[in-house]
Amino acid sequence: MRRLINLAYLLSLGVFLVSCATAERLQKRGDNFLALGEYAEASGQYKRAYNLTSPKDHEKRGFLQYRMAECFRKYGYTARAVGAYKSAARYNYTDTLTYYWEGEMLRKQGDYKGARKAYESQLEITPKHEGSLQGLTSCDISPDIKAAGSAYSVKIEPLFNGSRADYSPAFMGTEADQLYYSTTRSQATGDDYSGITGEMAADIYYSKKDDKGNWTRPEGAEGNLNSEFDEGACQFSADGKTMYLTICRTDADYPRMAEIWTASRSDATWAKPQQLKITSDTLSSYAHPAPSADGRWLYFVSDMPGGFGGLDIWRASLSSKGVGTVENLGPKINTKGDEMFPTTRYNGELYFSSNGKEGLGGLDIFKAVEDTVNKTWIVEHLPAPMNSNGDDFGMTFEGKHNRGYFSSNRSTGGRGWDKIYSFSYPERLTTVKGWVYEQDGYELTTAQVYMVGDDGTNEKVAVLSDGSFEREVKPGVNYVFLAVCNGFLNYQNELKVPEHLTEETQYVLQFPMPSMNIPVLVRNVFYEFDKADLTPESVEALDRLVKLLTQNKHITIELSSHCDYRGEDDYNLALSQRRAESVVNYLTEHGVSADRLQAKGYGEKRPKIVNKKLTETHTFLHTGDTLTLDYVLKLDSAKQEVCNALNRRTEFRVLRTTYGLFDEKGNVNVDAVKADVKNNAALKEEEDKEKAVGKKEEEEKEAEDEVFEYVE
Missing domain, CATH: 2.120.10.30 (TolB, C-terminal domain)
Known part of the structure; x- marks a missing residue:
C-alpha cells in the first residue's frame, strides 16, 4: 500500500514538474511572440501557460493574466483585456500599471464609473500618475461631450x-x-x-x-x-x-x-x-x-x-x-x-x-x-x-x-x-478668396499673405500663379489679412465672419499693392526764401503726411528735397539737406518715430522726370522728358520758370514696409497686427466724426490728391 502511495505521489510530482516545465516554455514562446509584435500568437501561448500554472501560484498567474491583458489591449480585444486586467489585480499583480490600463479599457467600453474607480486605485499605488489624472478628467467631461452632440x-x-x-x-x-x-x-x-x-x-x-x-x-x-x-x-x-x-x-x-x-x-x-x-x-x-x-x-x-x-x-x-x-x-x-x-x-x-x-x-x-x-x-x-x-x-x-x-x-x-x-456636416463652408496684384494691374505671384485671427489663427499663405489665395474661415472669428511683397507697400484687409451663417459663403478681398519704388511728390510744402524754414502754408500738407504715416505704421521713408539749377551746386545741396531735415523735424514733433525717417537733400542732382499727368497741365512737356539744365535753357523764360518750379520739390519714397512687423526671428508680430486693427478702427471713428460735421469724403479725397502725387 505504501508503495502504491509513493508511486502515485511520484507520478503526480512528475506531472507537476512536466506542467511547470511546459508552462515555462509556453511563457517564453509568448514572450518571443510579444517581442515580435505577434500579439494574437503571444496571448494564446500565455493562456496555455496560465492553464498549466498551479492555482496556488498567484504571482505567476497574475503575471500571465497581465501579459494576456497587454496582448488583448494591443490588438483591440477590449472586453478580454478588461477581464484579464481584473484577474491580474485579483492576484495582487499591481506593481505595474494594471489599474491604469484597466481604467483605459473600461473607459473605452463607456464604463466611466468603473474607469474612475480603476484610475483612483492606480493613484493609490503611483500618486500623481499623469495618465490616471488625465483619465479622471476624461471621465468627468465625457458624459457632457456625448450629451452635447453636434451638427455632425x-x-x-x-x-x-x-x-x-x-x-x-x-x-x-x-x-x-x-x-x-x-x-x-x-x-x-x-x-x-x-x-x-x-x-x-x-x-x-x-x-x-x-x-x-x-x-x-x-x-x-x-x-x-x-x-x-x-x-x-x-x-x-x-x-x-x-x-x-x-x-x-x-x-x-x-x-x-x-x-x-x-x-x-x-x-x-x-x-x-x-x-x-x-x-x-x-x-x-x-x-x-x-x-x-x-x-x-x-x-x-x-x-x-x-x-x-x-x-x-x-x-x-x-x-x-x-x-x-x-x-x-x-x-x-x-x-x-x-x-x-x-x-x-x-x-x-x-x-x-x-x-x-x-x-x-x-x-x-x-x-x-x-x-x-x-x-x-x-x-x-x-x-x-x-x-x-x-x-x-x-x-x-x-x-x-x-x-x-x-x-x-x-x-x-x-x-x-x-x-x-x-x-x-451641414454644408456651410465659409471661405475667403483674395487677389494680390500691383495697384496698376499685374498679379503679384511672389507675395505672401499673413492671416491672423482672434481665435489664435496665425498662418502664412502663399499666393497661386494667378495672384489668388483661398482659405477656410471660421464663424464668429475676426481676421486680419496682411499682404507683403518686396518692392511694394503692405496692404491690409479685415474680415469679420458672422457667428451664424445659413448658407455657404465666400468672401472676396482685393489687395492692390502700390509700388514702393515710385517716389511720391508732396505738394504745397513751402520754405522761406533761400532758407530751410517751413512757411505756415505748409502745415496742411505736412499734417496729411503725418496722417499717412500714422495709418501705415510699418513703412519707413526717405524724405528728399530738391532745388533748381540756379545757385552753386554745393550751396544747393546743403540747402536741400536742411530743408529735408526741417520736414523730418516737423514729422517727429507730431508723433512719427525718428527711426522711420531719413532726410536727404539732392540739390539739383535729380531733376524732375515728366510724367503723363504733367503733360496734361503743361502741354509743351512730353512724357519721359528730364528737366535738366540743358533741357530748361532751350526753353523761353516763361517755360523755364515752370520747369524750375517743378524741379523745386519735396518728395518721399518708401524704404521698408516691415517696420515693427516681425520679431528678431522673422515671425510676424501678432501684437503689432492687433494694434494696427485697433489703430485703424480709431482712425475710422475719427474720420466718421469729421464726416458727421460736414466734411465730405469727396472733398477729403480731392484734398489728398492735391497733396500727394505718385511720380510715374
Missing part, C-alpha cells in the same frame, strides 16, 4: 463592410469617385492568419461610383497590390497616380515592423509596390503614410527614437528627388500615448487619432491647423458623434465638402470590429 451626422455603411474588420478609407484623386480601404474579410489574399490580430492578413479593397453616382460592390484592388502580407492604411497623391500604403511583412526571426511602400497606377491597374525608405533606421516601424494636398510633405507614424511616447506622427519633406528632412510634429500633436492615422485636407488641415489626450475613450479624432509663423499647431477635439468611447480613426473628406468616411469599432453596428462609417 454619422451612419454605418453596410455596402463597404464585411464580416470582419474594414477600416481606414481614403478617396483617390480630386474627383472623389473611388474609395479605397483595408479589410480582413475572408476573401483576402493569402491563407495565413495575422499573428498580430489573429485575423486574415488585410488586403486593400475599393469601390467606385457608377454612371448614376452610386457606389459599386467593393472588390480587391486591381494589379499587383495585394499579397499574403498585411496591406493597410493607404492614401494618395493629389493627382491619384501614386498610392502610399503600409505593409507588414512576416519574418520569423525579426519583429513585425510596419513599412511604408508606394505603388504607381497605370489606368485602373496598380503596379507592384516598392518600399519607400524614410530613414536609415531599420529597427523602427513606419506606417500610415499621408501626403499633403500640396505634395510638400509626407505625414506618417513611427516609434523611432526622438518621439514623445509610443507612436508619434512625423513628417518628411517630399520633392522630385524623393524623401528629404524628417521632423516630429511636436508636443501639441504627440503625447506619451499613441498618435496614428494622419490624414490631410485641401486647406492644409491635419486630422489624426490619439489615445494620449483627453477624450471619450480609445482613439479619438483630432483636427490640427499649423501655425506656420509660430511653428506650432492648434489642436481641436472633434465632438460626438464623430468620436465615441471606442476607437475612431482614418478620416477622409470628399473634396472640399464637409462629408466623407471614417472607421470606428464603436459598440453600435460593428460588434467590436472596425467598420466604415459615413459622416456629414
